[in-house]
Amino acid sequence: MDLQYLRGDTYQLTLNLYFDAVNGSPGALDTDLTAGIFDKATNRRLANVLLPLISTSFVSYTNPACTVGSLSTKALVYRSIVELPAGTYNGAQGYYAAVERCCRNVTISNIIAPANAAQTFYLEFPAVTRGGKTFRDSTPRVFPPLADYACLGEVFTYDFAGQDPDGDSLVYDMVTPLNGHSTPTDPKPAQAVSAPYTEVIWAAGRSQSNQIPGAPALTIGARTGRLSVRPTATGLFVFGVRCTEYRQGQKIGETRRDFQLQVLTCPKNIAPSLQLLPGTSGSAVYRPGRDTLRIVAGGLHCVRLRFTDPDPRSQLSLSLRPVSYSGPLPTFTTATSGMVRAAGLPDTLVASLCFSDCTDTKGQVGYLDVLVADNGCSLPKHDTVHVAFIGVPPPNAPPTLTSTAGPTLPLHVRPGQTLAFDLIATDADSDPILFTLTGSPSSFVPSALGATIVPQGQVGTTRRARFTWPIDCRAIADPPGTVRQLVFTATSTTPCGTQLASAPLSIPVIVDYSNVPPVLTSTLPPASPAPADPPLIRLPLGQPYTATLTGFDADTDVLTLSAAGQGFDLASAGMRFTTTPSPAGQASGRFEWLPGCDAASVLNGKPQTLTVTFQLQEATCRPQPQTRTVRFQVIDPDTAAFTPPNIILPTGPNLANRVFTMSNLPPDFCDTRFAGIKIFSRWGRLVYESGDRNFHWAGENAAGIYYYLLTFTTGRRFKGWVEVVQ
Known part of the structure; x- marks a missing residue:
């Protein structure tokens, strides 16, 4: 099984079941299986997950020509989505998932009563939170399916290494397959039972460390995951492998896998042989461990390969495998495969292997394996020549860089001016040249301030470029007058793809700026x-x-x-x-x-x-x-001089005092205009009203005190009293 993180609390649980299509019962091809998820600390069941069958396919042999009728394997994939909320899956010891199913193939040779032996598919995974923080993990997807068979007395190897999407460390070991709780009478339980799970019982002479009889017995590389055995008996054998997952030195999970390996008596197959001949002629043979090829300018770059096989009609093929070298591999310039010892065909094949002029081991010795493989069954046999070599690419010098800036440095410029000069790069090898520009200090980024380099065409060993910088307000440094460096580099690219840079060319520049307030x-x-x-x-x-x-x-x-x-x-x-x-x-x-x-x-x-x-x-x-x-x-007209009369004598001798009028009313001022006057008796009775600012009131022949109200259009008001004397 494997558990892959998708998003949020959502994961994908997958069970890969490899079914023996020859010996397995068709009734055991389930359309679904049920996985139980348990708390590892308490074995408490947290969920049941129904896994429907989503695909069925036959597993291919490594060499399809080696197909035998007694071995055919189907890959059944069961998959479902599962939610793992942080509020539930936060236990420090983690969790495990299990699927139980009975029974195993009756023809298995290395366990007791295989027809009654069940199997438990088992996976451990960590909590989704750790130390109060989200902890994401996708378990390793381990081992490709095994479809090949092993041959009696021949070394059998298979790569079981897994892939971990999180880059966690994986460690492999052999384990006894789990039996669990299912039985022939209840082969497909409605749900898995919690751990512990019983193990299968080994037949006499077999054990966890000796699961398949062999010399040596079945082993797996702890770090490589590479399985190896030289079987000493034929039969169908089950074995178990565990892959443990570590992050920062701590175990976070494991997955167990059961497999079957059939051991057959195979036709005798002798391994092919390979010789490497360094010279262009002659029969001197390369001696691994003693000779070292030297790939240098003007020297030989190709070697001859002679490969053969004592078996008749053997199909051979050449290949390369780098050991401690990450550069470009040499190439075969002639045919890399062919048949030997057949009618009209030679007994020995010849090929050429040529190293590139750019082979560079950087002063160290590089190693690669040249392999020849036959088409024998169940797996091809090989011969390997372990080649040591030193590669020195053709000499190449970096370019030189100058400019037309100066001669007086630092350069002084002001906002509104444009700084411009030429860059001249020279490469003695005529390699293509590129210009780059940076600034010092790092906060000074000329390109962000509008500076540009426009390269011209390269002529032979020389390439020029025009540097232009329109100085604007962004270019002013703090404080003004600070010296900053324009740093130019010319980089050439060699025919081998190596980039060689010139010494940096620094041009100091000061942006002058001062300002007196107007x-x-x-x-x-x-x-x-x-x-x-x-x-x-x-x-x-x-x-x-x-x-x-x-x-x-x-x-x-x-x-x-x-x-x-x-x-x-x-x-x-x-x-x-x-x-x-x-x-x-x-x-x-x-x-x-x-x-x-x-x-x-x-x-x-x-x-x-x-x-x-x-x-x-x-x-x-x-x-x-x-x-x-x-x-x-x-200015609002002055109203201080406004002094209305407060007494009138309707029958008096002075005509000016016989009527109540106001000749010195405040003048009309824009929207402030005279609106009217109202005169009231002491009991509040309106006795006179006029909208004419030249009003005249004669007093109505009634002596007494009267009250007036003057109003203006903007709401301005004047109040007062006047006495009528008879």
Whole structure:
């Protein structure tokens, strides 16, 4: 079995069952199996997982020509999705899954009563959390299926090494297959029983360390997973292999696998033989362990191979296997396979093996195996020549790099300028050249600031490139004046693919920048010592106001004058600001205001205050704008002189005092206009009302105290009293 992580809490559980299609009962081909999942610490059942059969296929032999009728294997794959939530699967000792099924093949030779022997498929896996953190693990997918047979008295090997998707360490050992709890009367239990599981009983002379009779007996490489045995008896033998999974030196899981191996009496097959002849002629034979091939420029790069087999009609093939060399392998330049000792065919085949000019063992001795294999059964037999060699590629020098920058260094530039010069790289071997650019310190990345290298075509040994850097505000260092390095490298690529770099070429550069704030002058009132209380300019309706503003910049930066109202548009308030074209470093502007009613609206009984901010802005990398703020207000007509009369004499001798009138009413002011007057008796009775600001009230021939209310359109009101004397 194997358990693979998919996402979140979701995993995939797979059972691979290899079925003996010759000796197995067709009734044992299940359409599904049930796996139980248990807590390893308590053996408590946590879940049952139904595994449906999803595929069936025959397992191929390593050499299909060796097929025998007594051995045919089917691969049955059962699979399902399982959820492993962290709240449940967090036990320190981990968990195990098991499937139980009876029974084994009756023809098995190395266990007692194989027809009654059951099998338990077993897998251990870790908790999905460890130390309070998520712990993800996919168990190893181990061993390819075994379809081959072994031959009596011949060494049989098979690669059982697994693959772990997490890169965990895998260790292999031989184990006794598990029997478990299923029986011939209950061959397919509804669910697996928890551990412990009984083991099969070995036949006389057999044990965990001697599962198949052999000299040597069946073993597996602890790290390689390579199975090996030289059988000394024929028969069908079952054996068990365990793969234990480790992460950071701690065991996190294991999986067990049972297999069957059939041992047959095979036709005698003698191994082929191989000779390596280093020279272009002659019969001198390479001697492994004593001779070392030297692959150097101008020397021999090819060797001859002679291979044969004493068996008639033997089909031979050559192959290579690197041992301690990771470079390009030599190639066969002639046929690498053929038949010997058949009618019209030679007894010995010849091939050529040629090393590349680029063979490079980097001063060490490299090793590779040259193998010849026959087509014998059950597995091919080999002969191997272990070849030692030293490879030295043709000499090649790195390029040199110069530039046209200078001659005075460091280079000084300012924002707005463009730094440009040529790079010249020379490679004596005429190898292709590429240019690269970095900066020092590491925070200085010229390419991110717009610097580019445009290579030109390479002519012979020389290639040029144009370096261009338009200096803008991003290029200013902190503090300004800091020396930074443009670091160039030329890299050539040799015919062998090796890249050789020139010595770095460093060009120091300083981006000069300084800035004096511009000066703003004006005819506006002086600025207030308290910035929150700008000066106030009050003007009556219709009286124009003019102010001039000028700017000067010692750095001759382009200056811009502007004016903006705070919360209002200048034009809507009768204001206008215009500027005059000026040379760099200078600016002039004119502010004009003709106060009108649009600027005189009253808020909460008070004339509105209009705030205008004037700004002098410089076109530079780190501008220091200058501002002036002024408040403006339309003067409200003075009402202090408004003193209405408070006595009238309707019958008196003075005509001016005979009627109640108000010749000095506050004047109409934009939206503030006279609305009317109401006169009330002392008992609140309305006795007179008029909307004419030139009203006249004669007193109605009734002496006494009367009260009046004057109203204006904006809600302004005046109250008072007047006495009528008869």
